[in-house]
Amino acid sequence: MNPLEHREASAGLLPLLEELAAFGADPEGGVTRLLYTKPWAEAQHFLAGRMRQAGLSARFDRAGNLFGRLEGTEAGADVILTGSHVDTVVRGGKYDGAYGIAAGIAALAYLSRTFGAPKRTLEVVSFCEEEGSRFPVAYWGSGHVCGRQDWTLADAASDPDGITLREAMETVGFGAPEQPDCRRSDLAAYVELHIEQGIVLERGGERIGIVETIVGQRRYAVTLAGESNHAGTTPMGLRKDALAGAAEMIAALEAMALEQGDPLVATVGRLDAEPNTPNVVAGRVRFTLDIRLDREEKLARFCTLALARFESIAARRGLAFEAVNWLATAPAPMDASLAALLERAGEAAGLTHRRMVSGAGHDAQLMGGLCPSAMLFVPSRGGISHSPDEYTTPAQLEDGVRVLAAALYELAYR
Numbered sequence: 001m002n003p004l005e006h007r008e009a010s011a012g013l014l015p016l017l018e019e020l021a022a023f024g025a026d027p028e029g030g031v032t033r034l035l036y037t038k039p040w041a042e043a044q045h046f047l048a049g050r051m052r053q054a055g056l057s058a059r060f061d062r063a064g065n066l067f068g069r070l071e072g073t074e075a076g077a078d079v080i081l082t083g084s085h086v087d088t089v090v091r092g093g094k095y096d097g098a099y100g101i102a103a104g105i106a107a108l109a110y111l112s113r114t115f116g117a118p119k120r121t122l123e124v125v126s127f128c129e130e131e132g133s134r135f136p137v138a139y140w141g142s143g144h145v146c147g148r149q150d151w152t153l154a155d156a157a158s159d160p161d162g163i164t165l166r167e168a169m170e171t172v173g174f175g176a177p178e179q180p181d182c183r184r185s186d187l188a189a190y191v192e193l194h195i196e197q198g199i200v201l202e203r204g205g206e207r208i209g210i211v212e213t214i215v216g217q218r219r220y221a222v223t224l225a226g227e228s229n230h231a232g233t234t235p236m237g238l239r240k241d242a243l244a245g246a247a248e249m250i251a252a253l254e255a256m257a258l259e260q261g262d263p264l265v266a267t268v269g270r271l272d273a274e275p276n277t278p279n280v281v282a283g284r285v286r287f288t289l290d291i292r293l294d295r296e297e298k299l300a301r302f303c304t305l306a307l308a309r310f311e312s313i314a315a316r317r318g319l320a321f322e323a324v325n326w327l328a329t330a331p332a333p334m335d336a337s338l339a340a341l342l343e344r345a346g347e348a349a350g351l352t353h354r355r356m357v358s359g360a361g362h363d364a365q366l367m368g369g370l371c372p373s374a375m376l377f378v379p380s381r382g383g384i385s386h387s388p389d390e391y392t393t394p395a396q397l398e399d400g401v402r403v404l405a406a407a408l409y410e411l412a413y414r
């Protein structure tokens with residue numbers, strides 16, 4: 001067996017993915033592993049153990065990012081990093097994020113076992129948070145590694161139960177000033193293996209995808225304040241109904257997005273009405289806004305027009321309107337030479353491949369501002385993700401690890 005075919009790279013991957021999925025397994029199906037919750041902490045400490053078992057040293061930084069390290073022989077050489085995020089959405093799948101971490105651990109263990117110590121140090125990271133599913137902040141892990149995150153948000157951001165990010169972080173033992181700083185300046189490259197979360201590969205029949213650009217993203221928290229009132233005695237014309245106002249805004253947003261056309265997407269994924277009671281006109285509504293496009297100026301313009309439309313709806317209805325911008329990422333081009341390396345590795349493994357845009361946001365989007373970064377996709381069945389039905393076959397999962405191992409070999413051993 002020619003070790004350079006890296007056929008053994010995925011040894012241990014599948015059981016590791018299953019064990020990881022148990023942390024936050026939702027009785028309704030899927031996985032819910034939100035930042036700084038008990039399942040999150042248990043998963044990170046479990047992964048630290050698996051990294052050490054794989055012969056890596058493991059350490060946490062102040063935000064709870066976990067790094068497994070395979071020391072290189074060339075002192076002072078910058079580090080080659082792979083990995084992804086350990087957090088999930090509510091009732092998400094078992095592959096989003098987790099696959100990139102498990103694959104990185106499997107690949108580093110395989111490379112070390114097969115080729116010994118690398119010239120350049122290899123690390124696999126389990127970023128603490130990427131989704132923005134518990135707190136309005138997203139990319140809390142990679143954002144701090146890149147120096148693009150703001151610690152003061154830890155006190156400004158609260159979850160739906162009113163717990164601040166800092167309180168949650170300290171509850172699971174992170175956020176202490178004496179803990180290692182998150183900022184890295186010693187990275188030569190970042191390569192992230194991830195499920196596609198879309199249907200392009202399955203439709204095209206290719207085995208792997210090489211990401212050229214990750215779309216830009218804006219996230220807002222919108223608050224509408226009207227007047228709670230009696231559902232039976234308040235005439236329609238005298239209401240300041242925050243829920244009816246939100247409904248008009250959401251319908252207007254969808255119409256604007258359809259008019260703009262693909263690939264722009266606009267989503268209201270979370271809505272909380274107060275007092276959320278059948279016989280009370282809603283006095284306050286908070287909802288989230290997630291807008292994405294691969295063109296920065298068009299994305300910014302769409303957001304401006306949408307928020308202006310919301311303001312005019314609110315004014316007409318006598319509602320107070322506030323939109324707080326929690327995330328603004330520009331479209332992120334991936335590193336061309338790393339993309340070419342992944343393509344060559346795919347060819348060498350005899351896998352069909354295509355270049356593509358990622359409609360999903362990823363840690364590589366932020367890492368690309370710090371060091372040359374690239375992303376490798378494997379197919380998602382039916383394009384489904386952020387759902388308990390997220391699925392990728394074992395053979396497809398193993399394809400990805402083979403290509404990742406080949407790319408890491410080129411980057412760290414040659």
Ligand code: HGY
Nearest residue numbers: 130131359360361362
């Ligand atoms: O929302 C996203 O695109 C990513 O999965 N965080």
Ligand code: MN
Nearest residue numbers: 089096131386
């Ligand atoms: Mn996700």
Ligand code: MN
Nearest residue numbers: 085096097362
């Ligand atoms: Mn992800």
Ligand code: MN
Nearest residue numbers: 360361362363
């Ligand atoms: Mn993502």
